[in-house]
Amino acid sequence: MPIRTNRGRTAVYRRLWGWPLRSPRHLVGTLVFLAILVTVLGIVLPKTMGKPATAQPAPSATSSARGPGLAAPVPTPSTLPTRLSSPLATPTSAPPNPEAVNVAKQWATAWVNHPAGISNADWLNGMRALTTDEFLPVMSTVDPSNIPATRVTGDAAVTSSYTSSVQVVVPTDGPKLSITVVNTGAGWRVADYDQAS
Incomplete structure (x- = not known):
């Protein structure tokens, strides 16, 4: 109803x-x-x-002949290609490039050149042509009045050298600078620096 x-x-x-x-x-x-x-x-x-759906393997004639309770052979997993199909190339050692060493020394000379009252922009202009575009924003955060060195006190020494990058230590009247210079294709430029130990 x-x-x-x-x-x-x-x-x-x-x-x-x-x-x-x-x-x-x-x-x-x-x-x-x-x-x-x-x-x-x-x-x-x-x-x-x-x-x-996840497919179950069909039983083969050999697995049915084994009888109940016996495990079937485990299939081997397929090898799928990874994103990096070839291993990364190890950097090749090379003799130090004189141009890279010269850029490191010029950059260190510009880094220690910060007379009282200089603005960050004026200080940075002295290094702009020697610095990579990616590293310039990092350098724009540095206050030149906080730099404890005023002059370069010795020759640059190469600590490691490869075909596309060179690590150079430059002594100053403050800390020693460890400067990384890279080959950008448009010339050697400073990509990083730190206080050397």
């Missing part, structure tokens, strides 16, 4: 939603039904959406 009133329809809905809470057996039965439903949907939906 069709339900004709809203009151009757509400009563039917209340009975349907209240059924799992009537007894522990109803609740367990409902949970088992929902678990089965979710499992079936997890298998069926990927197939209907065009994504293959």
Whole structure:
């Protein structure tokens, strides 16, 4: 008999939603039904959406001949290419480039040149042509009045040299500077510096 009133329809809905809470057996039965439903949907939906479900290997004639309880051979995993398909090349040692050493010494001379009252922009202009574009923003944060050196006190010494970069130590009347000079393609430029130990 069709339900004709809203009151009757509400009563039917209340009975349907209240059924799992009537007894522990109803609740367990409902949970088992929902678990089965979710499992079936997890298998069926990927197939209907065009994504293959995880395929189980078909038993071969040799595995069925082994009998129950014997493990099937483990398939070997496929080797997938990584993003770096070839190993990174180790930098090649090279004799020190005189131009790189000269750039390091000129840069150190400009670094120690900070008369009282010089602005960061004016101080940085003395090193701009000798510094990489990427390192200039870092140098723009340095306050020249905090630099504890005023002159270069000796010759530059190469500590490591490669085809595309050279590490140079330049002594000053403050700390020794460890300067990294790189070949940018447009010439040698300073890419980093630190206090040498």
